Amino acid sequence: MSVLAMESVVAAVLGACVGSFLGLAAWRLPRGESLTWPASHCPACGRTLAWRENLPLLGWLWLRGRCRTCSVPIPLRDWLTEGLTAGLWVAVVLLTTPATSGFAGVLRLLAGWLLISGLLLLLLLDLDGFWLPEPLCRWGLIVGLTTTALLAVATGTSPVTPLVHHSLAAALALLGFDLVGMLGTWCLGVPALGGGDGKLAAVLGAWLGGKGVMLALALAVFSGGLFGLLARLGGCLKPRQPFPFGPFLATAGGLVWLTPEPLQRQLLALLLPWLNTVGLALGN
Ligand SMILES: [Zn+2]
Numbered sequence: 001m002s003v004l005a006m007e008s009v010v011a012a013v014l015g016a017c018v019g020s021f022l023g024l025a026a027w028r029l030p031r032g033e034s035l036t037w038p039a040s041h042c043p044a045c046g047r048t049l050a051w052r053e054n055l056p057l058l059g060w061l062w063l064r065g066r067c068r069t070c071s072v073p074i075p076l077r078d079w080l081t082e083g084l085t086a087g088l089w090v091a092v093v094l095l096t097t098p099a100t101s102g103f104a105g106v107l108r109l110l111a112g113w114l115l116i117s118g119l120l121l122l123l124l125l126d127l128d129g130f131w132l133p134e135p136l137c138r139w140g141l142i143v144g145l146t147t148t149a150l151l152a153v154a155t156g157t158s159p160v161t162p163l164v165h166h167s168l169a170a171a172l173a174l175l176g177f178d179l180v181g182m183l184g185t186w187c188l189g190v191p192a193l194g195g196g197d198g199k200l201a202a203v204l205g206a207w208l209g210g211k212g213v214m215l216a217l218a219l220a221v222f223s224g225g226l227f228g229l230l231a232r233l234g235g236c237l238k239p240r241q242p243f244p245f246g247p248f249l250a251t252a253g254g255l256v257w258l259t260p261e262p263l264q265r266q267l268l269a270l271l272l273p274w275l276n277t278v279g280l281a282l283g284n
Contacts, residue, residue: 008090008093011092011093011113012087013086014089015085015086015089015113016056016086018085018117019056019081019082019083019120020056020081023081024040027043029133030128042069042070044070044072047068053068057086060082065079085120088254089113089116092109095259096258104151104154104155107150112257115257116254118136119250119253122136122137122200122250123247123250123251126247130242130244134196134199137203140203140207141170141206144170144203144207145170145206148162148209165209166208167206169205169206170206170213171205172210173198173202173204173217174201176198177201177202178198180193181197181198190242191242194242194244194246197249200249200250201213208253208256212256213253215259215267216249216252217252218268218272219252220245220249221248222271223251224245227248
């Protein structure tokens with residue numbers, strides 16, 4: 001078995017465990033419950049789950065998606081979250097690490113896992129209750145800038161320039177979002193963007209830099225706009241009915257992290273030829 005294959009298996013197992021925790025956090029955080037206590041239990045009958053019922057991916061299959069005591073269905077979403085996290089953790093191994101080796105490679109791997117997991121949690125929270133918690137975004141920003149500096153040091157370059165570029169990208173993303181939100185609210189007469197969307201955009205700026213965040217924003221706006229249009233035409237959304245934009249931002253941010261640098265440039269040139277010039281002028 002090659003090293004990469006072994007790394008992928010480890011990533012899948014660890015990712016499924018983290019996915020299980022993300023599902024639990026997405027359920028408990030909006031309800032103000034502790035993440036550590038009590039142990040995992042059925043929300044309907046309160047029975048504490050046995051260890052094998054808690055096994056990521058396998059527990060749900062073993063129970064056939066229902067509580068053993070009260071037969072209340074266990075959401076399929078929990079199982080999908082575990083599977084998706086496992087798949088994304090493997091994608092981080094396969095797509096972002098082969099290009100870097102040594103300490104920088106390990107750092108990039110850990111950073112990728114952390115970013116993808118954090119974005120997935122924000123996606124679930126926003127999907128459920130239009131909620132992108134400020135503390136999570138604040139920590140996402142701090143960890144993103146720290147990672148940027150550490151990655152530069154690990155590859156033997158000065159952390160100052162990337163740190164300045166990524167801080168600027170975060171600030172501009174936040175300001176840009178607030179401005180677009182204000183304009184939208186002014187035009188539509190109702191809040192056009194949630195307050196958390198700009199903060200999540202700032203997090204993406206801190207992690208991805210100017211070029212990356214512009215690509216992520218472009219992808220999020222295109223996919224979100226297309227979704228809104230199709231959902232409206234299909235009758236799933238009423239006129240002016242809001243839908244969370246965080247999931248589009250989080251998905252786009254994760255995809256950009258997984259996209260190799262040269263392909264990012266090509267995509268940006270394709271989607272936003274005029275913005276690419278600004279991005280190159282910013283140096284990142
Ligand atoms: Zn039960």
